[in-house]
Amino acid sequence: MPNTDLLFEILHIQSTSGDESDMTDYLLRYIQKRMQTWKVLPKVYSGDNFHDCILLKFGNPRTAVFAHIDTIGFMVRYENQLVEIGGPEIIEGAKLFGFDRFGEIYCTLKGDENGLFHDFPRKIERGTRLSFAQDIRIDKDFIQAAYLDNRLGVYNAVKLCEEIEDGWVIFSTYEEHGGGSMPFLIDFIQKTSPIKQALISDITWITEGVVHHEGVVISIRDKFVPRKKFLDKIINLAELSGIPFQLEVEAFGGSDGREIQHSPYAIDWCFIGAAEDHVHTPHEKVSLKDLESMVSMYKYLLERL
Amino acid sequence: MPNTDLLFEILHIQSTSGDESDMTDYLLRYIQKRMQTWKVLPKVYSGDNFHDCILLKFGNPRTAVFAHIDTIGFMVRYENQLVEIGGPEIIEGAKLFGFDRFGEIYCTLKGDENGLFHDFPRKIERGTRLSFAQDIRIDKDFIQAAYLDNRLGVYNAVKLCEEIEDGWVIFSTYEEHGGGSMPFLIDFIQKTSPIKQALISDITWITEGVVHHEGVVISIRDKFVPRKKFLDKIINLAELSGIPFQLEVEAFGGSDGREIQHSPYAIDWCFIGAAEDHVHTPHEKVSLKDLESMVSMYKYLLERL
Amino acid sequence: MPNTDLLFEILHIQSTSGDESDMTDYLLRYIQKRMQTWKVLPKVYSGDNFHDCILLKFGNPRTAVFAHIDTIGFMVRYENQLVEIGGPEIIEGAKLFGFDRFGEIYCTLKGDENGLFHDFPRKIERGTRLSFAQDIRIDKDFIQAAYLDNRLGVYNAVKLCEEIEDGWVIFSTYEEHGGGSMPFLIDFIQKTSPIKQALISDITWITEGVVHHEGVVISIRDKFVPRKKFLDKIINLAELSGIPFQLEVEAFGGSDGREIQHSPYAIDWCFIGAAEDHVHTPHEKVSLKDLESMVSMYKYLLERL
Numbered sequence: 060m061p062n063t064d065l066l067f068e069i070l071h072i073q074s075t076s077g078d079e080s081d082m083t084d085y086l087l088r089y090i091q092k093r094m095q096t097w098k099v100l101p102k103v104y105s106g107d108n109f110h111d112c113i114l115l116k117f118g119n120p121r122t123a124v125f126a127h128i129d130t131i132g133f134m135v136r137y138e139n140q141l142v143e144i145g146g147p148e149i150i151e152g153a154k155l156f157g158f159d160r161f162g163e164i165y166c167t168l169k170g171d172e173n174g175l176f177h178d179f180p181r182k183i184e185r186g187t188r189l190s191f192a193q194d195i196r197i198d199k200d201f202i203q204a205a206y207l208d209n210r211l212g213v214y215n216a217v218k219l220c221e222e223i224e225d226g227w228v229i230f231s232t233y234e235e236h237g238g239g240s241m242p243f244l245i246d247f248i249q250k251t252s253p254i255k256q257a258l259i260s261d262i263t264w265i266t267e268g269v270v271h272h273e274g275v276v277i278s279i280r281d282k283f284v285p286r287k288k289f290l291d292k293i294i295n296l297a298e299l300s301g302i303p304f305q306l307e308v309e310a311f312g313g314s315d316g317r318e319i320q321h322s323p324y325a326i327d328w329c330f331i332g333a334a335e336d337h338v339h340t341p342h343e344k345v346s347l348k349d350l351e352s353m354v355s356m357y358k359y360l361l362e363r364l
Numbered sequence: 365m366p367n368t369d370l371l372f373e374i375l376h377i378q379s380t381s382g383d384e385s386d387m388t389d390y391l392l393r394y395i396q397k398r399m400q401t402w403k404v405l406p407k408v409y410s411g412d413n414f415h416d417c418i419l420l421k422f423g424n425p426r427t428a429v430f431a432h433i434d435t436i437g438f439m440v441r442y443e444n445q446l447v448e449i450g451g452p453e454i455i456e457g458a459k460l461f462g463f464d465r466f467g468e469i470y471c472t473l474k475g476d477e478n479g480l481f482h483d484f485p486r487k488i489e490r491g492t493r494l495s496f497a498q499d500i501r502i503d504k505d506f507i508q509a510a511y512l513d514n515r516l517g518v519y520n521a522v523k524l525c526e527e528i529e530d531g532w533v534i535f536s537t538y539e540e541h542g543g544g545s546m547p548f549l550i551d552f553i554q555k556t557s558p559i560k561q562a563l564i565s566d567i568t569w570i571t572e573g574v575v576h577h578e579g580v581v582i583s584i585r586d587k588f589v590p591r592k593k594f595l596d597k598i599i600n601l602a603e604l605s606g607i608p609f610q611l612e613v614e615a616f617g618g619s620d621g622r623e624i625q626h627s628p629y630a631i632d633w634c635f636i637g638a639a640e641d642h643v644h645t646p647h648e649k650v651s652l653k654d655l656e657s658m659v660s661m662y663k664y665l666l667e668r669l
Numbered sequence: 670m671p672n673t674d675l676l677f678e679i680l681h682i683q684s685t686s687g688d689e690s691d692m693t694d695y696l697l698r699y700i701q702k703r704m705q706t707w708k709v710l711p712k713v714y715s716g717d718n719f720h721d722c723i724l725l726k727f728g729n730p731r732t733a734v735f736a737h738i739d740t741i742g743f744m745v746r747y748e749n750q751l752v753e754i755g756g757p758e759i760i761e762g763a764k765l766f767g768f769d770r771f772g773e774i775y776c777t778l779k780g781d782e783n784g785l786f787h788d789f790p791r792k793i794e795r796g797t798r799l800s801f802a803q804d805i806r807i808d809k810d811f812i813q814a815a816y817l818d819n820r821l822g823v824y825n826a827v828k829l830c831e832e833i834e835d836g837w838v839i840f841s842t843y844e845e846h847g848g849g850s851m852p853f854l855i856d857f858i859q860k861t862s863p864i865k866q867a868l869i870s871d872i873t874w875i876t877e878g879v880v881h882h883e884g885v886v887i888s889i890r891d892k893f894v895p896r897k898k899f900l901d902k903i904i905n906l907a908e909l910s911g912i913p914f915q916l917e918v919e920a921f922g923g924s925d926g927r928e929i930q931h932s933p934y935a936i937d938w939c940f941i942g943a944a945e946d947h948v949h950t951p952h953e954k955v956s957l958k959d960l961e962s963m964v965s966m967y968k969y970l971l972e973r974l
Binding site for chain 1: 560571572573584585587588589590591592593595611613614615625626627628629630632
Binding site for chain 3: 268280282309322
């Protein structure tokens with residue numbers, strides 16, 4: 060069973076791409092409160108020079124772990140129109156929430172890919188950001204909620220902090236909407252305490268080859284193809300670990316790994332995370348066993364990579 | 365009424381993406397001639413190390429303003445075929461001009477999205493660049509011409525030079541065709557006199573939510589989403605200014621802001637510019653009142669940001 | 670007639686994007702064996718800091734030449750499914766080869782753009798990379814084989830090494846699948862011995878304006894548009910050289926030049942290479958005369974640029 064206090068709290072924080080500051084503030088308070096209990100005390104980098112990102116440096120890093128703190132959502136356009144932030148699934152009737160200078164907003168999603176609308180009775184200010192209303196469902200096998208992608212990746216990164224001795228743990232922004240924080244994060248890392256390996260702590264998809272309860276997913280590729288030498292090293296360690304895992308091969312999809320691939324540094328990267336179904340809906344669903352193997356795998360790999 | 369000498373001259377200079385050197389030469393001559401009359405004398409960076417770009421550093425910059433000097437157009441392929449430079453609207457019958465080693469060329473655009481041609485009687489050399497023939501129309505309310513996007517953004521940047529005390533003013537290239545100068549411009553700025561804020565001096569679109577005569581547009585988003593914290597700061601200042609402005613929320617379109625978003629520096633950015641209709645045609649049309657509020661807003665913001 | 674020993678050997682090495690290490694090892698051995706016979710002894714940079722890339726620095730470089738060593742291909746997904754690496758032409762019945770931990774694999778490509786499969790009798794491990802089976806055909810006019818793109822570009826770069834006095838020769842990776850090595854290669858070059866000019870040693874397309882036997886292609890544009898000033902300089906030299914060449918103007922396609930265009934350095938670039946038909950099939954076909962003019966043109970230009 061996961062640490063539900065932390066997880067439930069971050070699942071309730073709104074942080075669409077470009078507006079992550081509430082999530083950043085929460086994480087900074089959590090880190091300050093807890094880091095004295097961690098095996099190694101990290102150096103914390105945050106504030107205006109890092110926009111809404113946070114970097115934690117533990118010991119002498121060989122590897123960096125990236126977890127994005129932004130989510131998909133919607134932005135109010137003109138009249139009662141909406142435009143997408145990232146790639147939310149369009150489900151007519153989905154409940155949305157947010158706020159503008161006139162107060163809180165609870166409304167319903169109308170329309171389809173050809174035109175999106177809200178049904179809030181009053182005008183909402185242009186540029187207001189709306190998120191899926193949160194509804195967390197948990198039983199002995201599954202957790203289901205909006206924004207498991209990537210609150211579970213953030214949860215995994217925070218759990219890793221408890222035991223990691225050497226490594227960077229990074230909370231990035233903008234992943235769901237075109238990226239943009241990774242380049243300056245990578246640049247800072249390489250100029251401060253450089254690494255040659257990176258893991259992406261994020262959530263992937265249930266497909267015909269990736270199923271619930273079979274363990275964390277190690278992704279051989281999505282739209283981008285990591286270097287085979289590094290994949291082989293990780294898969295060999297994963298086999299030795301005894302921790303359940305599955306291998307993914309996809310033609311589409313991306314992650315913060317894309318920006319590592321295209322950075323001006325020779326850094327190997329690999330996406331490792333639990334799989335969900337109902338991706339980018341209010342009903343994302345992940346096996347608790349897969350989440351557990353994700354947490355275990357990161358602890359195992361960070362020690363050995 | 366705008367300074368029509370400067371504006372009319374730059375509207376007549378051909379500078380499709382990749383071939384901006386005539387515009388660069390004109391601007392350098394203009395800057396050399398006028399800069400002694402400006403409130404602050406800038407340091408001018410140009411020449412081969414900057415390709416066809418120009419950077420002006422005034423005082424101690426906190427903010428950079430970017431105006432792209434390239435335009436859309438057409439390139440001659442094989443036989444009488446044309447391919448697009450950037451995204452011109454295809455209007456059968458539009459007048460085009462250019463020159464190759466055999467002389468000047470005036471011809472007419474034929475065909476559609478499935479195949480573009482010119483009707484010039486002789487063969488034109490492969491790779492020759494053609495632009496819309498210029499036809500400037502101005503009355504008390506509107507200016508209409510080819511290439512208001514982005515000659516008006518350049519005009520605004522030059523007007524700003526007269527009064528700016530601290531800041532970078534940058535003339536960039538390649539914006540209409542995939543970009544490519546912004547990365548080295550940003551790198552030079554950050555290594556010379558770094559900034560954390562950038563404004564994009566460019567022209568946007570008349571839409572159902574953005575109309576003529578209602579003031580300069582502050583863009584909350586296009587395809588990319590600037591950081592909310594910076595948008596809030598700008599909108600608050602704009603409200604205090606008393607200068608007319610409109611807020612834009614679009615799902616598409618891009619600008620030099622895209623390359624700031626993806627740069628390896630944590631720089632906030634925002635697009636601020638007048639709106640036009642008949643975008644990327646020979647008949648781009650902008651309200652003179654909106655242009656005036658653009659010029660005023662830049663002067664106001666550069667002092668206070 | 671080309672040096673068929675070298676060319677035939679590299680045509681038989683499998684190196685899909687992300688898995689180029691066998692090609693890298695071959696080239697390093699070749700370079701070590703031959704470089705004492707070259708006009709100038711280069712400094713060789715390779716190894717883990719450069720992933721699977723190789724950089725050769727000759728004398729005092731003014732120009733860099735880039736040849737990508739990766740190829741298109743296929744990756745095994747789930748069951749008997751395949752996904753593409755880069756953009757191979759889908760030809761039902763094409764012969765594929767590769768290997769996994771259970772041994773060598775020879776099979777046949779089935780399906781179409783809607784679904785790709787192999788017909789190998791046993792299960793192939795997830796993530797296994799398959800290439801077109803090689804079948805080299807050569808006569809007095811043409812060479813035909815899989816992967817002339819970009820084995821001929823690599824061949825040209827190696828031939829250039831024999832005579833080049835000043836310049837970088839670079840073997841890059843990942844060009845066929847989204848890129849990613851160019852940014853760190855460019856960064857290393859600019860910090861080690863900077864250049865302002867780059868040539869892309871790669872293979873382009875036979876089209877209605879580019880034909881066999883008319884000489885190497887100098888590309889005025891593909892999807893991206895190099896700077897006119899640099900193109901003019903190259904075309905003027907090419908005219909003086911007396912070596913046959915053709916000018917290309919395309920709206921689509923890309924190369925390592927794309928990543929130079931978007932790098933944080935002001936580096937001019939141009940694609941120069943022979944044209945092939947049956948692009949990205951097992952039957953790529955290039956005129957030997959065009960290959961010869963490619964090799965001659967590079968030697969001529971590197972001395973004079």
